[in-house]
Amino acid sequence: MNVQYCHPAPASKVTIIGAGNVGSTLGQRLVEKDIADVILLDIDPGRPQGLALDLMEARGVERHDRTIAGTDNYDLTQDSDIIVVTAGLARKPGMSREDLLKVNAQIVMEVTQQAIARSPDAIVLVVTNPLDVMTYLAWKVSGLAPRRVMGMAGVLDASRFQTFIALELRVSIKDVTATVLGGHGDLMVPLPRYSTVNGIPITELLSAETIDRLVERTKNGGAEIVSLMKAGSAYFAPASSACLMVESILFNQARIVPAAVYLDGEYGLADIFLGVPACLKRDGVAQILELQLTETEQAALQKSAEAVRQNLDLVASGFSP
Numbered sequence: 049m050n051v052q053y054c055h056p057a058p059a060s061k062v063t064i065i066g067a068g069n070v071g072s073t074l075g076q077r078l079v080e081k082d083i084a085d086v087i088l089l090d091i092d093p094g095r096p097q098g099l100a101l102d103l104m105e106a107r108g109v110e111r112h113d114r115t116i117a118g119t120d121n122y123d124l125t126q127d128s129d130i131i132v133v134t135a136g137l138a139r140k141p142g143m144s145r146e147d148l149l150k151v152n153a154q155i156v157m158e159v160t161q162q163a164i165a166r167s168p169d170a171i172v173l174v175v176t177n178p179l180d181v182m183t184y185l186a187w188k189v190s191g192l193a194p195r196r197v198m199g200m201a202g203v204l205d206a207s208r209f210q211t212f213i214a215l216e217l218r219v220s221i222k223d224v225t226a227t228v229l230g231g232h233g234d235l236m237v238p239l240p241r242y243s244t245v246n247g248i249p250i251t252e253l254l255s256a257e258t259i260d261r262l263v264e265r266t267k268n269g270g271a272e273i274v275s276l277m278k279a280g281s282a283y284f285a286p287a288s289s290a291c292l293m294v295e296s297i298l299f300n301q302a303r304i305v306p307a308a309v310y311l312d313g314e315y316g317l318a319d320i321f322l323g324v325p326a327c328l329k330r331d332g333v334a335q336i337l338e339l340q341l342t343e344t345e346q347a348a349l350q351k352s353a354e355a356v357r358q359n360l361d362l363v364a365s366g367f368s369p
């Protein structure tokens with residue numbers, strides 16, 4: 049019997065650079081949720097190939113027709129719709145994300161250049177830390193329009209905040225929304241006024257002390273996991289968060305999520321990538337939403353932006369004091 053015309057239609061192509069914890073988990077999510085065919089690229093010999101084969105062999109059980117291939121060869125990434133950058137070091141206990149700046153800057157710039165050379169029409173989604181600076185660097189070397197480059201952090205930070213709110217109030221997470229602005233660091237700006245349970249701001253449901261406690265836990269969310277794990281950092285929730293952004297882009301879903309996007313005057317900030325609410329569609333960032341902020345909220349956002357800018361300056365100066 050000849051079934052040569054029966055192969056499933058190909059899907060969009062997503063390249064994930066860095067087949068570590070975040071990259072491989074994202075690859076799993078993308079194929080098992082039937083979102084995209086995936087190329088997993090890493091410099092660690094055999095790792096991306098082994099992980100991809102393992103995930104392919106799960107298809108008999110998971111029942112999807114998406115493909116995932118592992119490689120160290122950029123030629124296989126040709127014509128990707130989205131390039132996700134997860135390559136680089138993760139922090140260890142006692143380190144800040146900024147401690148990764150020097151080594152990850154080199155990696156992110158190099159891998160982005162290599163990937164964009166094969167997929168000049170791709171959208172780039174950066175995950176590597178320190179996130180806001182890495183996103184800026186990826187944009188700079190990519191030569192892409194700003195709306196085609198973004199960083200993942202706000203979805204994760206908001207998901208953590210949502211989780212803590214739902215646990216505190218003992219309500220379903222399905223009814224909780226949260227907004228977190230700013231850089232993905234200690235100075236991120238969770239916004240209780242814009243965080244709700246089915247439309248009711250949490251400022252009407254929880255005391256100021258309780259909200260402060262949840263906000264602090266959110267800001268410290270990454271470090272809390274790093275200190276528990278002893279080696280490596282969070283990856284399940286980060287992979288889910290990146291997956292949501294990829295899905296919104298590929299399926300033109302117009303999800304509005306906090307993302308590190310290029311600001312050109314919005315929120316009084318310019319020439320910086322920073323977390324703000326953005327609408328993600330097939331061409332990337334379709335719109336940036338400007339929330340009305342109180343003076344205190346705006347000042348906190350400004351402070352967070354200054355920290356990101358200091359690190360950008362450090363990279364620009366070649367790390368000389």
Ligand SMILES: NC(=O)C1=CN([C@@H]2O[C@H](COP(=O)(O)OP(=O)(O)OC[C@H]3O[C@@H](n4cnc5c(N)ncnc54)[C@H](O)[C@@H]3O)[C@@H](O)[C@H]2O)C=CC1
Nearest residue numbers: 066067068069070090091135136137138175176177201286
């Ligand atoms: N933006 C966010 O919210 C989050 C960011 N992260 C960051 O994502 C990055 C990855 O985290 P994990 O996957 O947990 O780390 P990991 O150590 O498990 O994986 C990193 C992978 O990158 C690969 N790699 C290093 N240099 C490379 C190069 N030049 N080309 C290709 N591959 C290269 C390594 O071989 C390794 O497999 C870290 O910088 C981490 O801090 C992690 C979680 C959340």
Ligand SMILES: O=C([O-])CC(=O)C(=O)O
Nearest residue numbers: 139145177270271281282
């Ligand atoms: O904490 C880290 O280093 C990884 C990360 O960005 C997060 O989990 O938020």
